[in-house]
Amino acid sequence: MSDLKLPIYFDYSATTPVDARVAEVMTHYLTVDSHFGNPASRSHAFGWSADEAIDTARGQVAALVNCDPREIVWTSGATESNNLAIKGAAHFYQKNGKHIITCKTEHKAVLDTCRQLEREGYEVTYLDPETNGLVDLNKLKAAFRDDTILVSIMHVNNEIGVIQDIQAIGELCRENKIIFHVDAAQSAGKVDIDLSKLKVDLMSFSAHKIYGPKGIGALYVRRKPRIRIEAQMHGGGHERGMRSGTLATHQIAGMGEAFRIAKEEMHAENARFLALRNRLYNGLKDMEEVYVNGDMDHRIAGNLNISFNFVEGESLIMALKDIAVSSGSACTSASLEPSYVLRAIGRSDELAHSSLRFTIGRYTTEEEIDYTIGLVKKAVDKLRDLSPLWDMFKDGIDLNSVEWAAH
Amino acid sequence: MPYMTGIYGNPSSVHRFGRLTRDALEQARVQVAQCVGAEANQVIFTSGGTEANNLAIKGSLLNQALASIAVSPIEHACVLEPAKAMAKLGWKLDLLVVDDQGRVVTDHLKSTMTAETRFVSVMAANNETGVLQDLAHLVEVSKSVNPDVLFHSDACQMLGKLPISFKQLGLDLMSVSSHKLYGPQGAGALIVSRSIDLQPQILGGGQEKGLRSGTENLAAIVGFGRAAELATETQQARKEHVQKLQQQLVDSLIDQPGVTVFSSQAERLPNTVQFSVQGIDGETLLMQLDRKGFAVSSGSACDSGRTDPSHVLLAMGIDDMIAKGAIRVSFGEQNTSEQIVQFIDVLAQIRQQFN
Numbered sequence: 001m002s003d004l005k006l007p008i009y010f011d012y013s014a015t016t017p018v019d020a021r022v023a024e025v026m027t028h029y030l031t032v033d034s035h036f037g038n039p040a041s042r043s044h045a046f047g048w049s050a051d052e053a054i055d056t057a058r059g060q061v062a063a064l065v066n067c068d069p070r071e072i073v074w075t076s077g078a079t080e081s082n083n084l085a086i087k088g089a090a091h092f093y094q095k096n097g098k099h100i101i102t103c104k105t106e107h108k109a110v111l112d113t114c115r116q117l118e119r120e121g122y123e124v125t126y127l128d129p130e131t132n133g134l135v136d137l138n139k140l141k142a143a144f145r146d147d148t149i150l151v152s153i154m155h156v157n158n159e160i161g162v163i164q165d166i167q168a169i170g171e172l173c174r175e176n177k178i179i180f181h182v183d184a185a186q187s188a189g190k191v192d193i194d195l196s197k198l199k200v201d202l203m204s205f206s207a208h209k210i211y212g213p214k215g216i217g218a219l220y221v222r223r224k225p226r227i228r229i230e231a232q233m234h235g236g237g238h239e240r241g242m243r244s245g246t247l248a249t250h251q252i253a254g255m256g257e258a259f260r261i262a263k264e265e266m267h268a269e270n271a272r273f274l275a276l277r278n279r280l281y282n283g284l285k286d287m288e289e290v291y292v293n294g295d296m297d298h299r300i301a302g303n304l305n306i307s308f309n310f311v312e313g314e315s316l317i318m319a320l321k322d323i324a325v326s327s328g329s330a331c332t333s334a335s336l337e338p339s340y341v342l343r344a345i346g347r348s349d350e351l352a353h354s355s356l357r358f359t360i361g362r363y364t365t366e367e368e369i370d371y372t373i374g375l376v377k378k379a380v381d382k383l384r385d386l387s388p389l390w391d392m393f394k395d396g397i398d399l400n401s402v403e404w405a406a407h
Numbered sequence: 408m409p410y411m412t413g414i415y416g417n418p419s420s421v422h423r424f425g426r427l428t429r430d431a432l433e434q435a436r437v438q439v440a441q442c443v444g445a446e447a448n449q450v451i452f453t454s455g456g457t458e459a460n461n462l463a464i465k466g467s468l469l470n471q472a473l474a475s476i477a478v479s480p481i482e483h484a485c486v487l488e489p490a491k492a493m494a495k496l497g498w499k500l501d502l503l504v505v506d507d508q509g510r511v512v513t514d515h516l517k518s519t520m521t522a523e524t525r526f527v528s529v530m531a532a533n534n535e536t537g538v539l540q541d542l543a544h545l546v547e548v549s550k551s552v553n554p555d556v557l558f559h560s561d562a563c564q565m566l567g568k569l570p571i572s573f574k575q576l577g578l579d580l581m582s583v584s585s586h587k588l589y590g591p592q593g594a595g596a597l598i599v600s601r602s603i604d605l606q607p608q609i610l611g612g613g614q615e616k617g618l619r620s621g622t623e624n625l626a627a628i629v630g631f632g633r634a635a636e637l638a639t640e641t642q643q644a645r646k647e648h649v650q651k652l653q654q655q656l657v658d659s660l661i662d663q664p665g666v667t668v669f670s671s672q673a674e675r676l677p678n679t680v681q682f683s684v685q686g687i688d689g690e691t692l693l694m695q696l697d698r699k700g701f702a703v704s705s706g707s708a709c710d711s712g713r714t715d716p717s718h719v720l721l722a723m724g725i726d727d728m729i730a731k732g733a734i735r736v737s738f739g740e741q742n743t744s745e746q747i748v749q750f751i752d753v754l755a756q757i758r759q760q761f762n
Contacts, residue, residue, distance in 0.1 A: 109611025215624020235485025
């Protein structure tokens, strides 16, 4: 336990540190002795070298997901990409219909955008996932209507890490001439993506989930067959009119480098994450009343979402001050509502409340995993000792049959 | 740098990593607020000036019944384009008139505005000519016609060059950007007075009090905050430095035959000179200057892929041919007086080539 540094970070799905190699590339585009020009300045050398950097980054992002660099539109992050994809396509194709299909476990950036479109007169079907977190293709097919214009299903879920079958969903959508958008913020660099084979029309990416900087993302917009979107931010006409605003050269260069590293190291890294994840899982799974949330097979290597029955999630997080984990996604974690994702896969409020999401990343060590197993076990045991519900459970009382007196 | 590799939490996370970044975010909010004379809780961080302008216009109008808006014709495209988008939705769009120096004509504003005018947008300082508007006066005139009108100003070019106070000017909305202030690209803010019911344009996650979702670009925002703080401290010194250079350049240009210096009779930003040389197309001139090592621009960087004459100069009634020759020189604290002398020399050489 010589060089174990506390607190330990297990929240790589919320955000990642910038890889030192990425930071190094970014500094080249920031300060005065470097390439700080505005890439839209076509008229001078400062602008040109910034433009070159952006072309390079566009190529690097495209290479990871095997698409044409011209299909990449820079945005300020995956939230904006999701907004642009969904509103942009819905507005552009509204003459073809006003029905959209998505899933209840999507990120808020997708769900809130769909809610907004409902206020504008669109109809949205929110599919229920199966208890393993995956979308049933038959249920999806059953939801198709003549006026369905768009399906938005995320590739990897941010809370439970399950991987949807976007290949099959894409085929279904294409057969029915429906545009298919995929939020890939949590999958790029973690799962193989080949856009030359997938029937995906729009795909959202983020840099800060794979060791790039915050504040930069991209939207893939298919060229063949051509997909059109209505711009959501106007002025300047950057990104072929699809997204205006000065491009942040250092951020884009950083995202490119992060994607380049991901392409090179993803497979080796996944093998390592899987070993660490399984070590953590094996260390916890024999405790009483623990439940893994989401499918264990169709799941990214670095995610373990696990509920400890009879323990209150917030107290557990408080008791685990030495590790940084989340219960529910970061964006909603300031609220005390149980995770809507866990509710959607059929978990009770109690189990949803007592969930922890561990996400493992580039800097996680075996030592950290072992330390954490001990820490979690101790904290759960201690909290259960204080819990009258736990006592009742141990005495064999079926808590569901208990009629609680009103306060 | 520490916010990229060292302090890397997501500001929305409840754990220690998240808390540290949240504190940094709030500190930056205070720094930006102090720089622009606003309260910290009036600052909404965005991905830059373009997004701030889009949010200001669409966010305050999309939930209102159709009426009319008035916008100056010399605005940046990221104000003009959203304004046109509103016009497409059925809003009446009135373009204000500017005089030959590029200043909004007050009488015209007064006669254009009606009780139906919900929104006025006039930039604080123009990005091409550098001309300054008398915002306090324009706000007063607008509110005298319709006390409920929202007055927005794009202050992206103003920030860090001259002091500006959101509160004192009586503005309702103001857009600012980091990278024109020696801060990093990728961060900006919309300053919003508390009485406005703004409709968010990017949804999901509920950051920035629900007004702008998406994980905050922390490193850029912290850089923005620090740049804003430095600007407040060093603005005066920087202003004196660039103003001297500006004066030196204008003095050398103004008497040259065939040279037009734009907005020379008006109050301008201390760092900008826009001029045109008769007989040489702006694009050509700047390619020549670039070959000799001078990076200048023909106008707005965003429009520089195009060769149309500047909409700003045309609005001022400048002749097409003269407008086509326009180049913009803008100074920073790294420029020197010797560079100006060299620039004038090189310009003379180029003019000789073209004669």
